[in-house]
Amino acid sequence: MTDHQFGPFGISTGLDSSEQSIEAARAAEALGYPAIWLSGGPLPGLQTIVDLVGATTSIKFVSGILAVVRYSAADVSTTYAALEASAPGRFTVGLGGAHGPKPLATLNAYLDEIDVPMERRVLAALGPRMLELARDRSAGAYPFLISAAYAAEARKVLGPDKLLSVSHLVVLESDADRARAIARDTIGFFPRIPGYAASLERQGFSAKDQAELPDQMVDALAAWGTPADIKAKLTEHLDAGVDHVAVNVITGVTGPQPVEQWRALAPTLLA
Structure with missing residues (x-):
């Protein structure tokens, strides 16, 4: 496994340039989380990344992910260069x-154009061909909604030296019941x-499973319980060959960032 200095556990969340988001990023940094993976959907634009890095002092940020059909390779390269400076x-x-119809070709063309070192870029990857592309043309892969068992398969494709x-x-x-209901609300989409x-x-989840979301499927894709329960579940990923788990806290309600949950988990996850 590789070491990108992200530590075993970080945070996955959607942030913007608002004061609330900046304070949430500062809180995560103060709690000791080493990295925040910025969800691509809620991200308003590349300036948000610049704002968040500028408002904090040491925590690392990863765009998880920037859609290549939305952000030009030139703009991403310029943002990376400015932040690296x-x-x-x-x-x-x-x-x-x-x-689109040819995602691998689209990503390959984008990677030909972008001016970011291979060791400082990662790819969202689920299937074997995308994992192979992540292995061959980036520092590693960042999959979402996978079980620890599938993570072990992803590690085999990536090999021992790439980030997972x-x-x-x-x-x-x-x-x-409450925990699984909250998880189902998100997984069901x-x-x-x-x-x-x-x-x-x-991963072995049939069309029926995907329609009904049985307990065993929910439990494979979401960690719930006490902080100790959650750490035990997330550690299954580490045992399967994952380098870093980005903790994506969901609460079942829309509203402020889950800073209180990050705070409750920190003593256990970051011990």
Whole structure:
């Protein structure tokens, strides 16, 4: 396994340039989390990354992910260069979102154009061909919504020397019914997306499973319970060959960043 100085556990969340987001990033840094993986969907633009890096002092940021159909290679290269000059080593470029009939060709062409060192870029990857591309043309892979068992398969494709970072859903709730209900609300959206449906099928979850979301499927894709329970579940990924788990806390409600949950988890995850 490789060491990108992210530590075993970081945070996956959506942030913008608002004061609330900046304070959340500062809180994560103060708690000792080594990295924040910025969810691509909620990201308003590249300036947000610049703002967050500038508002903090040491925590690393990874775009997880920038959709290559939305952000030009030139703009991403310029942003990376500016941050490398002002805050060296604190921004890693995560890329994906090559929607369309030829995603591999689209990503390959983008990687030909982008001016970011291979060791400072990672690819969102679920299937074997995308994992191979991540192995051959980046520092590693950043899959979402995978089980620890599938992570072990991903490690085999990547080989021993590439970064494997996984975004994993976390519910800080000990009531099983409540925790699984919160997880289902999030997981249930993804079988509608062809790439995720195919990924879930590769992991052994049938069309029936994807429609009904049985307990065993939810429990494979989301960690819930006490901080100790959650760490034990996330450690299954580390044992399977994952280098870093980006903790994606979900609460079942929209609202402020889950700083209180990050705070409750920190003493256990970062011990």
